[in-house]
Amino acid sequence: MYVIVVGGGKVGYYLSKQLLAEGHEVLLLEKDRRRHALVAEELGDVAVQGDGCEVRVMREAGFGRADVIVAVTGDDEDNLVICQMAKASFETPRTVARVNNPENQVLFQRLGIDTTVSSTQIIFNLIEQQIEPGEVIPLGALRNGNIEVVAISVSEKSPVLSKSVRSLPLPGHSLIISLVRNDNAVLPESDTIFIANDTVIVLVHAADEPRLREIFAEKG
Amino acid sequence: MTDSSSLKVVVLGCGRVGSTLAKQLTLEGHSVTVVDLTKDSFRRLGPKFRGQRVVGTGLDRDTLEKAGIASANVFFAVTQGDNTNIMAAQIAKEVYSIPRVLARIYDPIRAQAYREMGIITLCTTTLAASVLHSAALQTPDASGLLATAQEWDRDYLTRLG
Numbered sequence: 001m002y003v004i005v006v007g008g009g010k011v012g013y014y015l016s017k018q019l020l021a022e023g024h025e026v027l028l029l030e031k032d033r034r035r036h037a038l039v040a041e042e043l044g045d046v047a048v049q050g051d052g053c054e055v056r057v058m059r060e061a062g063f064g065r066a067d068v069i070v071a072v073t074g075d076d077e078d079n080l081v082i083c084q085m086a087k088a089s090f091e092t093p094r095t096v097a098r099v100n101n102p103e104n105q106v107l108f109q110r111l112g113i114d115t116t117v118s119s120t121q122i123i124f125n126l127i128e129q130q131i132e133p134g135e136v137i138p139l140g141a142l143r144n145g146n147i148e149v150v151a152i153s154v155s156e157k158s159p160v161l162s163k164s165v166r167s168l169p170l171p172g173h174s175l176i177i178s179l180v181r182n183d184n185a186v187l188p189e190s191d192t193i194f195i196a197n198d199t200v201i202v203l204v205h206a207a208d209e210p211r212l213r214e215i216f217a218e219k220g
Numbered sequence: 221m222t223d224s225s226s227l228k229v230v231v232l233g234c235g236r237v238g239s240t241l242a243k244q245l246t247l248e249g250h251s252v253t254v255v256d257l258t259k260d261s262f263r264r265l266g267p268k269f270r271g272q273r274v275v276g277t278g279l280d281r282d283t284l285e286k287a288g289i290a291s292a293n294v295f296f297a298v299t300q301g302d303n304t305n306i307m308a309a310q311i312a313k314e315v316y317s318i319p320r321v322l323a324r325i326y327d328p329i330r331a332q333a334y335r336e337m338g339i340i341t342l343c344t345t346t347l348a349a350s351v352l353h354s355a356a357l358q359t360p361d362a363s364g365l366l367a368t369a370q371e372w373d374r375d376y377l378t379r380l381g
Contacts, residue, residue: 053303055329077279077307081330084306088333103281111310 004029004066006052006082007073008039011098015072016043027061031073052082055089063090072098080104083113106141136213139201148206149177152216154198160216166190173205174212226250228292230318232278232308233299237324237344239264241296243380246271253287256299278308281315289316297323302330309339 001024005012008030016028020043028043029052030036040047050057052071063069069086071079076099083095097113099105102121109116139149154160160168165176165188179186180199186192194200204212227250231242234256242254242265252271255278256262262273276283278299289295295312297305302325309323322340325331331343351369354362 053330054327075303077301077303080307080310081303084337085330085333088336089329101279104279107311107315110314 001025001067002062002065003027003068003070004061004063006069006071007079007098008032008035008047009072009074011072012070013039013043015070016046020046029057029061053078053085055085058086058090063092066090066092068092068094068096070096070098074100076100076104076108080108080111080113083108084111087112109141136209136216141206142203146206148204148209150202150204150209150212152200152202152212154194154196154200154216156196158194158196158216160194161196163194164190165192165194168215170215171204171208171211173208175203177201177203227294228288229253229294229296230255230284230287230289230292230312231296231298232256232305233297234261234264234273235298235300236264238296238298240376240380241298242271243269247379253292255283255287277304279304279311281311284308284311284316289318292316292318294318294320295322297321302327306330306334306339309334313339 003019003024004027005016005019006029008028012028012030016026019026026046028039028047029050030039030047031049031051033049036047036049048061050061052058063086069083069092071082073079079097079099083097086092086095094114096115096117097108099108099116099118100120102118102124105116105118105121137151139151141148170176176188178201179188179192180201181195200216202212227245229245229250229252231238231252231254234242234254238254238256242252246252246269253274254262254265254271255274255276257275257277259275265273272287274283274287276286278284278297289312295309295318297308297312299305305323305325309321312318313321320340322342323334325334325341325343326345328343328346331341335341351365355366
């Protein structure tokens with residue numbers, strides 16, 4: 001694959017190195033001359049100096065034949081514009097944007113970015129997972145952010161313990177897609193019984209998420 | 221929009237363009253809120269400015285809501301950064317459904333791309349270049365354009381400066 005990484009900070013640098021090691025063709029675009037000189041010392045010709053928001057620079061970098069554009073600068077507005085301009089001017093098949101403010105994740109998806117990654121959100125989710133068993137943890141959002149994928153860990157006090165999938169009053173726009181039990185993914189059936197320490201993976205319409213939360217929440 | 225004669229306007233960026241727009245619109249009786257990263261920039265509005273001032277980034281939902289974006293009719297994105305203006309304009313349009321969203325963009329290519337995506341963009345680079353070009357070559361429309369520009373500057377001096 002030909003992957004163009006825009007932003008030569010720590011994320012862009014290590015990402016480029018990893019992609020190169022896996023045998024991909026990589027170009028790393030960095031706007032700042034000093035930062036570019038630094039990464040070019042190790043990456044050589046792979047690192048190119050230029051502003052990834054400028055169509056002239058994009059054309060010279062070969063955006064037209066790139067399979068993936070990854071925008072990982074420290075500024076969300078730049079990552080958004082890089083991906084949108086790549087789509088608008090070069091019909092890039094796949095765009096990936098780093099999102100620094102997690103609030104922007106859903107917005108970017110609505111604005112046509114194929115994949116968004118928020119390290120802030122991932123770390124936040126991990127912390128939540130550590131301190132709040134029994135909580136509903138968002139794993140990701142699908143198209144437009146209307147549908148969420150959430151994980152729910154079944155605690156010792158959960159009201160769903162010993163109940164079957166069929167007996168739960170699940171909201172209309174929700175679907176249990178998997179159950180993780182003792183590190184194995186189980187395909188749940190209507191008579192599957194929930195036991196403590198199960199992790200339930202559910203696809204749910206954003207509007208129905210609070211209702212889902214109520215069903216699994218510990219009482220008292 | 222209940223009363224088109226009095227608009228609720230949010231201006232993002234209190235530079236020369238933003239402050240001029242804000243002063244002009246408040247003088248005409250519109251309700252204006254100006255948003256800028258630094259409090260210092262609000263000095264351009266002068267002591268008589270009757271609108272609101274909000275410090276913060278225009279890409280932050282909290283700041284925009286403090287500026288009353290939820291009920292605004294018009295949103296101007298006129299900061300120094302093209303990408304900031306582009307992203308703020310899209311937030312105003314997509315998240316808050318503001319009916320009139322306008323952005324000043326220096327890069328003509330970006331101005332055209334986002335115009336096609338439904339944002340009213342004005343590229344001041346090509347605007348200035350083409351007016352100056354007409355003036356230098358004394359094209360038929362040159363005198364009209366220059367007279368209009370002069371009128372705007374006079375208006376600025378007498379009413380807004």
